[in-house]
Ligand SMILES: Cc1cc2nc3c(=O)[nH]c(=O)nc-3n(C[C@H](O)[C@H](O)[C@H](O)COP(=O)(O)OP(=O)(O)OC[C@H]3O[C@@H](n4cnc5c(N)ncnc54)[C@H](O)[C@@H]3O)c2cc1C
């Protein structure tokens with residue numbers, strides 16, 4: 034068969050496309066870097082932790098850089114996807130599964146058994162891997178490392194190193210280079226360095242990655258978080274307000290102008306990892322209609338869950354008496370329901386046409402939320418909401434969505450489900466942005482008349498599993514809520530059919546039956562029917 | 563219910579079937595000997611290159627056909643009996659039709675070279691060719707060198723495919739510059755250099771004399787006509803063009819020439835039999851086009867047109883302005899309107915090439931009226947709709963050059979060259 038997959042155990046030597054000796058050396062260098070981390074994990078005692086940590090990270094960087102330069106700079110500029118479906122690691126072969134298991138195991142330990150990484154419990158000294166990172170943590174914020182610091186550092190290293198690789202891979206494409214530079218910048222500064230410095234300035238402030246917006250940082254409105262912000266004077270209040278403005282003002286404006294890509298492909302850390310370290314796995318996302326159906330149910334269920342959970346959390350620490358604080362439970366729940374109703378009614382009135390069949394699902398979602406909120410208000414106590422403990426609801430969300438879905442499945446399963454499984458199936462932020470993108474945005478992918486040859490490169494490369502070809506071959510623009518605007522479909526199209534752009538709302542959606550190139554009568558005939 | 567049978571499940575047959583289904587509830591059966599389901603021929607190369615799996619080449623999922631009640635039948639039609647409207651299959655069964663659409667596509671040309679049927683010699687058209695290639699050229703240990711004969715669009719794709727597996731390629735091109743029967747000189751020579759930059763052994767003005775077998779009937783080497791040089795190789799790709807795949811029709815009452823002869827309504831000489839796509843040959847080319855047009859788009863347009871006719875709205879095939887596109891290794895190519903290799907009488911070319919030798923354009927215009935006639939672009943994406951409009955509105959070349967930026971379709975943040983191009987254009991006009 035021509036569509037053979039090579040599931041050999043060989044990472045370095047798929048049978049068709051060999052890697053060079055230099056690349057083998059580079060791989061070895063990177064693996065030594067990782068090996069130091071592994072030794073630390075198994076409690077090898079390093080005398081000069083700072084030195085070995087530096088060495089380890091430097092080797093990982095060096096390995097990736099040498100490998101990438103040899104892989105991409107020795108050939109002419111162009112699309113570099115040769116053999117991705119042959120290599121075991123990137124085609125769900127044995128190596129792909131092994132990597133998946135390792136990543137998944139790492140996430141499980143990270144979230145649920147940090148002591149195995151060496152986290153000192155109850156003030157005890159760190160050991161193992163976590164202790165290796167103590168010197169860096171002390172350098173940045175004057176405290177010992179936690180498992181999150183280790184994770185954050187490795188995450189940042191991955192985005193920077195593989196971001197560099199990605200930029201070389203697409204060195205002919207400035208869109209790809211700029212957005213990669215952007216995610217590298219936001220990860221390094223906003224997610225990694227600035228929170229550490231904020232801690233140095235004011236150690237009572239909760240960790241706040243300014244670019245992480247509710248509902249992605251679902252803990253923003255937790256009681257401890259809000260209290261911590263509020264007890265920190267103007268800075269804290271300012272940050273909390275910034276969080277609220279991000280959701281209700283900044284996000285809609287930017288999404289209107291640029292589509293959800295401004296966040297998902299230029300700023301977001303989850304997206305950043307998917308686009309850099311996850312890039313070799315992007316083609317594994319399923320394009321099937323069935324996957325799309327599953328996606329729509331799952332992601333919107335998570336959205337409903339996150340909205341209800343957040344409202345319940347806030348609700349449970351608000352009081353009844355408006356003399357103590359104007360925002361009582363009654364006021365709060367009315368505000369939320371009023372806001373949702375306004376959005377729902379507005380959409381149904383102005384955008385019903387564009388929604389088409391999806392209007393029904395929108396209505397179902399809306400009523401589910403309203404019913405849940407009303408039930409909560411009628412039955413809720415300060416302990417219990419929706420007949421379960423409010424804190425349990427929050428904990429369930431944290432474990433099942435925050436940890437298992439986004440981390441363990443979302444990243445651990447990169448080599449199996451593709452790089453954006455979380456973004457596609459689970460992220461409530463993506464659901465909200467997608468909703469705005471679909472209905473209130475100038476962004477679309479314009480198709481180029483009749484030039485599409487239905488080759489399918491675009492669909493295969495779409496990490497969100499969008500069947501781009503289905504639109505392109507009809508000459509129809511792509512206006513899909515899930516599109517993160519990564520631009521890879523446009524990059525790989527061999528016929529120059531796709532262009533991401535922000536243009537007027539008019540003519541954004543252009544269902545045409547007949548393609549350009551035919552005589553004008555036929556086009557009129559079919560399109561005006 | 564009227565039974566429409568379509569021979570061939572390529573782009574033209576499938577488009578016809580889909581549009582007939584949209585317009586009617588006639589019974590539709592699509593026959594093919596090649597694959598169960600429609601796949602995109604243009605994507606075959608990406609399967610070999612490992613960019614996708616064969617599954618990905620199918621534009622519609624397998625459930626699509628049943629859902630739209632389009633019957634699929636696998637089988638090779640060996641004879642069409644027009645009197646009692648019956649197809650005979652080589653498997654022995656038959657199928658009767660009320661209306662028949664012939665959409666059997668092309669087959670690779672073979673010019674009677676000695677050794678052209680040896681093991682390891684193949685065209686690159688059908689799925690079976692891809693399987694053959696996978697068998698004889700899985701990697702550069704089994705296939706130490708491949709020779710490609712014929713410098714057209716499929717030839718260069720085959721070169722790119724083999725190159726992706728680091729298999730050394732010798733590329734024999736009859737012309738003295740790549741595809742220069744179609745491309746103007748500046749473009750053609752740029753592509754020559756690009757091919758060589760990919761370490762492909764490009765041999766211009768070289769023809770194949772014969773293919774030499776080893777003791778097992780496998781390819782061992784080839785001999786070049788001009789020099790007599792023998793080149794050892796394990797695979798020979800024959801990509802010297804395609805011709806209509808209609809041998810099985812020759813003994814029927816249907817009129818054939820190189821292809822199945824059709825009038826502008828895509829009707830053959832026999833009532834209720836139509837031909838579309840690569841295998842159809844117009845008695846005379848429409849609006850100066852070639853009588854046989856073996857490209858994806860025209861197959862699609864013919865499919866759309868014939869569906870109208872079959873569903874009671876008899877319609878002439880009347881294609882709009884010519885357009886096409888291709889990719890030469892890393893360089894994308896698009897064309898709108900007509901740009902011939904050599905300007906015809908009254909025509910003049912303006913050529914611009916970027917210093918990096920991967921981007922250029924050629925604009926063709928009428929010397930007398932200054933009307934814009936067509937453009938070739940390499941390494942710069944342009945917008946179909948805008949050129950279509952400009953051609954229809956018969957814009958003059960100065961207008962087009964001045965507004966070229968409007969037609970740019972490159973991704974955001976790309977460097978643009980239209981201002982440079984216009985400056986050069988103005989400059990040249992003044993010196994002329
Ligand atoms: C490698 C390659 C790359 C190409 N790239 C491009 C491109 O970039 N742009 C472009 O415009 N064009 C391109 N083309 C050309 C384009 O693919 C063809 O023009 C197009 O596929 C023709 O479609 P069709 O429907 O007429 O015929 P086909 O796609 O050839 O389909 C005909 C089908 O009929 C079947 N058939 C034939 N005879 C019988 C029989 N007797 N019984 C049963 N079944 C039969 C065949 O097996 C085949 O499956 C490319 C072609 C190739 C081979």
Ligand code: SF4
Nearest residue numbers: 495516517519520522
């Ligand atoms: S449709 Fe294109 S731009 Fe959008 S997510 Fe998919 S590949 Fe990226």
Ligand code: SF4
Nearest residue numbers: 485488489491505526
């Ligand atoms: S849009 Fe481009 S990549 Fe996608 S199917 Fe069409 S030609 Fe291929």
